[in-house]
Amino acid sequence: MDIPWIIDLDDHEASGIRDFTRYHANGEREEVMSAVMDGLGPHGLYNITDTIMCKMPTGVTPEEASKMNHEHRLGFELFFVDSGSMYLYLEGRRCIIKEGDILQLQPTQMHSMASIEDVKWRGFFHDLDSFNTSIAVNQVASRLGPDVKQDPAFQKAQGTKDHRRHEQPTFVDVPAETVNAVKNPARPLAKFDFPCLTVKVIVPRWENWGVTELVLGEMKAGTRIRWGYHPCREQYYVRRGKVKLSLFGEERIAGKSCVINVPMLAPFSLEALEDAEVYDVGGQTEWFNFLLDYHSLRTYSPERLAEALPALKERDGVAIEAIE
Numbered sequence: 474m475d476i477p478w479i480i481d482l483d484d485h486e487a488s489g490i491r492d493f494t495r496y497h498a499n500g501e502r503e504e505v506m507s508a509v510m511d512g513l514g515p516h517g518l519y520n521i522t523d524t525i526m527c528k529m530p531t532g533v534t535p536e537e538a539s540k541m542n543h544e545h546r547l548g549f550e551l552f553f554v555d556s557g558s559m560y561l562y563l564e565g566r567r568c569i570i571k572e573g574d575i576l577q578l579q580p581t582q583m584h585s586m587a588s589i590e591d592v593k594w595r596g597f598f599h600d601l602d603s604f605n606t607s608i609a610v611n612q613v614a615s616r617l618g619p620d621v622k623q624d625p626a627f628q629k630a631q632g633t634k635d636h637r638r639h640e641q642p643t644f645v646d647v648p649a650e651t652v653n654a655v656k657n658p659a660r661p662l663a664k665f666d667f668p669c670l671t672v673k674v675i676v677p678r679w680e681n682w683g684v685t686e687l688v689l690g691e692m693k694a695g696t697r698i699r700w701g702y703h704p705c706r707e708q709y710y711v712r713r714g715k716v717k718l719s720l721f722g723e724e725r726i727a728g729k730s731c732v733i734n735v736p737m738l739a740p741f742s743l744e745a746l747e748d749a750e751v752y753d754v755g756g757q758t759e760w761f762n763f764l765l766d767y768h769s770l771r772t773y774s775p776e777r778l779a780e781a782l783p784a785l786k787e788r789d790g791v792a793i794e795a796i797e
């Protein structure tokens with residue numbers, strides 16, 4: 474089946490995304506959870522959910538609201554905090570994360586959250602069997618009836634082994650800036666400036682077991698990037714601004730909160746219609762190593778750059794043909 478080229482996370486109805494609401498005992502909403510894309514391949518890549526983590530219910534303290542403390546044995550979770558704020562409890566520490574932050578959780582990191590306000594919580598995962606087949610499960614459940622999802626035998630047959638529950642967490646308060654898992658584009662690990670583009674490394678590959686990395690392209694309005702034949706599916710998340718996708722002779726607009734999917738090998742271009750922040754959430758291109766070597770060549774041996782570049786691009790899966 475063809476993948477949807479553009480998915481607007483701010484418009485679930487238009488994007489065909491189904492929402493499931495969970496409630497607290499007092500009837501207030503706890504979360505509105507939506508499976509956006511199931512995972513692909515042995516690492517369950519390109520797996521996305523979009524959740525509203527609802528404000529803590531009336532009369533409940535943050536500590537009581539943080540009882541969902543858990544870890545993932547093998548799964549990696551990356552969340553864009555796209556509105557509101559929440560307490561994050563992480564391995565004995567607590568901090569406040571807010572709109573603009575990005576949370577990168579590695580396996581075995583014990584975590585729970587308590588929302589101070591409603592939080593738009595956009596999740597991008599790999600190696601996480603909890604959400605890897607959510608859409609497939611929902612499709613079967615829609616045929617068998619909604620109660621089937623509560624059936625222990627149905628749950629067991631899904632084979633998820635990744636989730637491990639823990640006790641309600643104790644904690645000390647710390648600033649978010651001191652917690653490595655809390656990322657923000659204002660504090661990139663590395664930054665590379667080009668005339669019409671700034672590339673920021675937000676999550677390096679070594680924090681993702683070598684499987685993915687998270688890189689942000691800050692495109693100035695009018696910038697156009699063209700890709701040739703690329704070896705993997707490409708997946709981007711537009712967090713700010715607006716870009717035009719050109720693919721197979723068609724043009725589509727992706728604004729704020731849109732996911733862009735491009736089938737493997739298919740040449741395409743992205744053009745910033747206004748200043749835009751575009752994250753490579755598929756994470757297959759080895760941008761960080763490529764940019765470090767590119768910068769080294771430009772600094773130490775500029776005369777070798779033109780000759781060395783094709784091999785460098787091939788090694789790191791960089792299929793960009795032009796930045797205009």
Ligand SMILES: [Fe+2]
Nearest residue numbers: 543545550584
């Ligand atoms: Fe989790």
